[in-house]
Each structure stands twice: as C-alpha cells, then as structure tokens.
Amino acid sequence: MSKKKLEEFIIQLSEDSELKQSYIENPTAVMQKIGLEKQEIKAIMSGDKRQISAILGQDAELVITGIIHLVKK
Numbered sequence: 382m383s384k385k386k387l388e389e390f391i392i393q394l395s396e397d398s399e400l401k402q403s404y405i406e407n408p409t410a411v412m413q414k415i416g417l418e419k420q421e422i423k424a425i426m427s428g429d430k431r432q433i434s435a436i437l438g439q440d441a442e443l444v445i446t447g448i449i450h451l452v453k454k
Contacts, residue, residue, distance in 0.1 A: 387437070390415050391447045 390412075394401050404411045412422045424432035430442070 386416065390417075395447075 394404055400411065409422055409426060412425065417425075421436055424436055
C-alpha cells in the first residue's frame with residue numbers, strides 16, 4: 382500500500398460524508414474499493430498497532446487516531 386493512498390483516504394473520510402457513512406457501515410468493502418491489500422485491511426480492522434506499524438512505520442499512530450476520530454464524529 383502506498384502511504385500516500387492511505388493519507389488521501391483519511392482526508393476523503395473527513396471531507397466526504399457519504400464515504401464516511403459507507404466506511405462506518407462496511408469498512409472492509411470501502412478499503413477494498415480504494416485498493417488496500419488484504420493484509421493491510423486485516424491489520425487496520427484488527428486495530429493491532431504492531432501490525433499497522435509494520436505496514437506504515439511511525440505514522441501508524443496518526444492513522445489509527447485519524448480513523449477512530451473520523452468514525453466517532
């Protein structure tokens with residue numbers, strides 16, 4: 382996965398209410414649609430910071446926090 386692709390996805394989630402609602406209803410389908418790989422989706426869905434960090438590096442905490450924050454709004 383491109384880190385850039387994930388960053389763009391998080392920005393889209395914050396700006397597009399329909400995408401956000403779709404993500405809340407079926408996050409796996411939305412992540413598949415934007416092109417994330419199975420292992421990446423599995424890591425994000427697990428919430429396991431170690432798995433996510435292995436994929437994203439030090440930005441993992443920011444990604445996790447961003448997604449959680451967007452979904453709770």
